[in-house]
Amino acid sequence: MRIIGTGSYFPQKSVTNEELSQMVDTSDAWIRQRVGIRSRHIATNETTAEMAAEAAKKALAAANMDASELDLIIAATMSADMVCPTVAGEVQSAIGANCPAFDLNSACSGFLFALDTAESFLVRGSAHNVLVIGAERMSKLLNWEDRSTCVIFGDGAGAAVVTAGNGYLASRLHTEGNASVITVPAPLGNSPFFTHLQTLPYVQMNGQETFRFAVKRMTEDVLAVTAQAGIKVSDLKYIVPHQANQRILDFAVTRLGIPAERMFSNIETCGNTSAASAAIALDAVMRSGNVSRGDYLVLCAFGGGLSSAACVIQIE
Amino acid sequence: MTTEKVIAILASHLDMAEADIHEDTTFEDLGVDSLDAVEVAMEMEDAFGIEVDPKEAGTSVKAFAAYIDAKLSAK
Numbered sequence: 001m002r003i004i005g006t007g008s009y010f011p012q013k014s015v016t017n018e019e020l021s022q023m024v025d026t027s028d029a030w031i032r033q034r035v036g037i038r039s040r041h042i043a044t045n046e047t048t049a050e051m052a053a054e055a056a057k058k059a060l061a062a063a064n065m066d067a068s069e070l071d072l073i074i075a076a077t078m079s080a081d082m083v084c085p086t087v088a089g090e091v092q093s094a095i096g097a098n099c100p101a102f103d104l105n106s107a108c109s110g111f112l113f114a115l116d117t118a119e120s121f122l123v124r125g126s127a128h129n130v131l132v133i134g135a136e137r138m139s140k141l142l143n144w145e146d147r148s149t150c151v152i153f154g155d156g157a158g159a160a161v162v163t164a165g166n167g168y169l170a171s172r173l174h175t176e177g178n179a180s181v182i183t184v185p186a187p188l189g190n191s192p193f194f195t196h197l198q199t200l201p202y203v204q205m206n207g208q209e210t211f212r213f214a215v216k217r218m219t220e221d222v223l224a225v226t227a228q229a230g231i232k233v234s235d236l237k238y239i240v241p242h243q244a245n246q247r248i249l250d251f252a253v254t255r256l257g258i259p260a261e262r263m264f265s266n267i268e269t270c271g272n273t274s275a276a277s278a279a280i281a282l283d284a285v286m287r288s289g290n291v292s293r294g295d296y297l298v299l300c301a302f303g304g305g306l307s308s309a310a311c312v313i314q315i316e
Numbered sequence: 317m318t319t320e321k322v323i324a325i326l327a328s329h330l331d332m333a334e335a336d337i338h339e340d341t342t343f344e345d346l347g348v349d350s351l352d353a354v355e356v357a358m359e360m361e362d363a364f365g366i367e368v369d370p371k372e373a374g375t376s377v378k379a380f381a382a383y384i385d386a387k388l389s390a391k
Binding site (some may be wrong): 034215 | 350362
């Protein structure tokens with residue numbers, strides 16, 4: 001795999017902590033100190049697929065590629081506008097591509113799972129150019145009366161165009177099926193035969209358990225993939241992590257023993273955008289002007305599922 | 317010994333003087349909330365080389381140190 005273009009998109013509206021503190025019992029100081037967020041973008045009329053398509057167009061422009069040259073589109077999301085058609089399918093139509101397209105869901109780790117899936121198509125030779133997207137409208141999965149979750153998440157999309165190459169050095173995907181730490185129940189429908197009771201279809205999260213899982217997986221996964229790639233953590237230009245909570249990133253910095261500036265962070269202005277997060281962070285890093293050919297990046301993510309993933313990318 | 321180390325970790329985490337934390341100090345006294353508790357538990361894990369479950373470890377310096385000692389002797 002070689003990354004040849006990236007892009008990202010945020011909804012126009014940015015919501016500050018002050019605005020949220022007028023809706024639920026919270027404060028700017030608490031959110032900044034506990035989570036590290038000042039503001040997040042929240043969709044007012046942008047759909048998940050529209051955000052995905054905008055990010056995709058930017059990635060294609062950066063790759064200097066026409067949509068017709070794509071062989072595959074994979075979108076990672078847990079907040080698709082519709083069950084069918086998929087976000088990937090709507091993007092295909094919006095950008096004028098004519099290749100297969102499908103969605104994949106592994107919650108916050110989705111973009112990493114999608115990148116790994118893309119690599120398997122590239123290695124098999126059945127696709128040469130793949131558009132990989134992470135897109136979320138998390139705001140539709142939040143209980144806006146729950147101060148412990150509604151302040152954490154944001155909406156947005158990130159995309160990468162990847163082609164065959166030798167830059168995907170190592171990867172690791174991890175799932176621990178567990179419905180007690182992070183859950184987002186789906187609507188049950190109205191079958192007169194199904195006997196379960198509907199629970200609120202919003203994000204519910206055990207913060208303590210999530211924090212422990214995140215720090216442990218992130219540390220283990222980063223060490224595992226760097227070892228697999230035959231490099232050291234100190235060789236990394238950046239760790240590009242899922243932006244869940246600044247405190248998780250700070251803790252991982254300590255555990256991994258790396259300089260804080262090597263741990264990329266943009267949670268302050270976009271919050272936790274779930275599957276979009278690592279894709280958006282990757283775009284920010286690629287456009288920062290701070291990476292050049294030969295540099296090593298580790299992308300890592302963790303979250304609902306429970307799931308986690310990491311990969312080592314060498315810029316070609 | 318364990319108690320001193322627990323106090324040192326708490327003091328460093330909360331940016332307080334070690335002299336202000338005693339064996340009988342509770343997490344409530346220190347204003348430690350659930351996120352602090354999990355971070356402190358994980359710092360204890362790193363310091364002592366054991367697994368610390370913040371739900372079982374207690375909420376005072378004394379209880380925390382006793383929990384860690386029990387874990388260490390079971391190792």
